[in-house]
Amino acid sequence: MSGRRQRTAAVAESGGTIAPSKSQRAYRLLHDRIVDGTYSPGFRLVLDAIGRELDMSVVPVREAIRRLEAEGLVTFERNIGARVAEIDELEYHDTMETLSYVEGAAISLAAGLYSASDVAAARAINDEMRQSLADFDPVRFTALNEAFHRQLTDVCPNGVLGDVIDTCWKRLARLRQSTFSFVPSRAVPSVDEHDGILALIEEGADPRRIELAVRAHRLATPDAYLHRAQPKP
Amino acid sequence: MSGRRQRTAAVAESGGTIAPSKSQRAYRLLHDRIVDGTYSPGFRLVLDAIGRELDMSVVPVREAIRRLEAEGLVTFERNIGARVAEIDELEYHDTMETLSYVEGAAISLAAGLYSASDVAAARAINDEMRQSLADFDPVRFTALNEAFHRQLTDVCPNGVLGDVIDTCWKRLARLRQSTFSFVPSRAVPSVDEHDGILALIEEGADPRRIELAVRAHRLATPDAYLHRAQPKP
DNA sequence: CATGTCGGCATCGTATACGATTCCGAATCT
DNA sequence: AGATTCGGAATCGTATACGATGCCGACATG
Structure with a gap:
């Protein structure tokens, strides 16, 4: 991590x-x-x-x-x-939106810094994600998804931005347990988008283009999946 | 605030x-x-x-x-x-960079939400900034600068993003006291850029264009001005 | 004079103690 | 029955106390 x-x-x-x-x-x-x-x-x-x-x-x-x-x-x-802390639909949405911006920023700032092994590692994670889809293992899929994103954002040398990203992930983690955080209809496109982002990085695309791709990827995840309903102890 | x-x-x-x-x-x-x-x-x-x-x-x-x-x-x-906490050149730079991204995000997200009075208030602050320049009052100028930016970012409905912005400002505040945080050569262009941003908002420009303008404005501030050298008690 | 050692002081880290507040259920009243 | 009051248990908030740790200067030694 x-x-x-x-x-x-x-x-x-x-x-x-x-x-x-x-x-x-x-x-x-x-x-x-x-x-x-x-x-x-x-x-x-x-x-x-x-x-x-x-x-x-x-x-x-x-x-x-x-x-x-x-x-x-x-x-x-x-x-x-x-x-x-409870996480309500509003905070969830705001966190996702924030993450979309700061991840886009971090990855575009890191754009010129990715080594071949960085990309390979990310690709390996993404392949595992495909496998976890085949196994229908949503928990694993969700964990790998975070790992994929962190693999990319961790290369960004801006520590303050990194801390912001950490904070967002921590907030989201509180509902990551819920199987609702896995949206089957988004899973396949999401994995494909990951490949697209990696391709942009590899071909040395304009950082701004990468930034928008990352942001769009994050924002594509529907808001709807906040349903948790457990009585609190 | x-x-x-x-x-x-x-x-x-x-x-x-x-x-x-x-x-x-x-x-x-x-x-x-x-x-x-x-x-x-x-x-x-x-x-x-x-x-x-x-x-x-x-x-x-x-x-x-x-x-x-x-x-x-x-x-x-x-x-x-x-x-x-000390704030070193690296953290200062990273904070500014982060702020450039999250302010750009916040203001572009708020783009459609500014009322005429919001813009008027921001413009009034900017006019005061011009006056403080004429008076050569760097402390006032710096304070007004933060006020101007907050006036715009506070309209953004995303509270998480707002908290991130707050955190950045708090970190920067630790060296805002220093007169070094006022860069004379940047002051005039900075005030003009503020007007440009307001104009974009008023004419209902594409949020992405506003975002980039805000980001560029923030990043234009030179990194060089971290010189504080007081012995610690 | 330079260096190393020792001891005392400043300060931190945490346990314990106890008053204050809230919560909740039982008893009482209407 | 439903509302209300009351009392005790649970829990919080903070003061105090004291051992542990690090800092710094005095002293000894080469």
């Missing part, structure tokens, strides 16, 4: 050997659980309970949750508590 | 009458001081001292700092402490 580009200082991991603080452990764990869907939107994050599970007091847990809140993954209301 | 667009849920202010938590007070204060330059990059944020000043213990202060860290305004190293 971590690409070639530089990360913004504030987000950079603190150096290697030092033991991470408890607050960082809590952040990582909660973050991962939210992103991988273990905690779905609306899930109540009770500080005490999390603290007990992670064998720490509430203080570091609160800090972790503050950070998640700032990233938009969690909502935290005074005297009420924290929940995994 | 708050525009017409919706804010993302997580960032929304908690309702009106409820007293803000101490942690929120601390966040607001530190945030404002960083953005308005009271605390310049590299300034050491000592938890104890801040707590005493705000008449609270370190716990809420730490939470506030975590949030600022997530926004990239502060760096926080284990057992070392927190500082206002």
Whole structure:
């Protein structure tokens, strides 16, 4: 998931050997659980309970949750508590739209920088996507789709833009678990569009043309697929 | 500073009458001081001292700092402490570049939505910019420049994109204090470009054309002006 | 004089404690 | 029965306390 580009200082991991603080452990764990869907939107994050599970007091847990809140993954209301942020149709749409622009930007900025192996790697992922379609494995397809896009955007040297893209993916991840995020009617054209984008990159097309292709690809995904309906715990 | 667009849920202010938590007070204060330059990059944020000043213990202060860290305004190293994040030439460039893309996106998305009074307000700001140039008031000029851009981007209904733009501005604010952020040779062309953008909006030009105009306007600002050299306290 | 070691101080990191607030169900009233 | 009030449990918000860590200057040593 971590690409070639530089990360913004504030987000950079603190150096290697030092033991991470408890607050960082809590952040990582909660973050991962939210992103991988273990905690779905609306899930109540009770500080005490999390603290007990992670064998720490509430203080570091609160800090972790503050950070998640700032990233938009969690909502935290005074005297009420924290929940995994819901993602509604509007936010979903806005995130997709934003992603369409920033991905277009990132990939066009990276246009001259792709090595043959970058393109090969992306193509390999796309081939796997075709296979996952044949196997009718929507979960795998969705994961590979993110991998494909990240493979391309990670080459962009602009770390700030990369962070924005990360944030978008994190938000979308909250509903990626849902099989609704896989739209069968879009799957085949989508994979073909990937090939088209790779072809543009390989032939050294005008970055602006690549940008528009990427944007159109993203925006082609219908908005309609936000249906999740699970009662919140 | 708050525009017409919706804010993302997580960032929304908690309702009106409820007293803000101490942690929120601390966040607001530190945030404002960083953005308005009271605390310049590299300034050491000592938890104890801040707590005493705000008449609270370190716990809420730490939470506030975590949030600022997530926004990239502060760096926080284990057992070392927190500082206002430095902004180096690379991050500055990347932020400007990102802003050029997302502002272009926001304004083109808002293209059909500008009312006559929106345009008039922006034009009024731009006229003030001309005046501030005549007065040679770089601080005012710089502030008005941000106001002009926000006046246009705030009309964009995409809240996620709006949050991204906010984040970019906050990062840039850390060096806006420096007179270096005012490049005399760019000032006149910049104001003229503003008029050009407004004209495109008024004549209902193709959003993509507006997008490219905005992007070019932003990118025309030279990178060179990052020279700050103050010893950190 | 340059360098290395030690000790104390400043500061961080987190546990614990406790008041404040909200939620929820039971008892009461109409 | 339905609405209302009340009380306790759950949970949050923050202060305080204290060990852990890093910084820096004093001192010793070559």
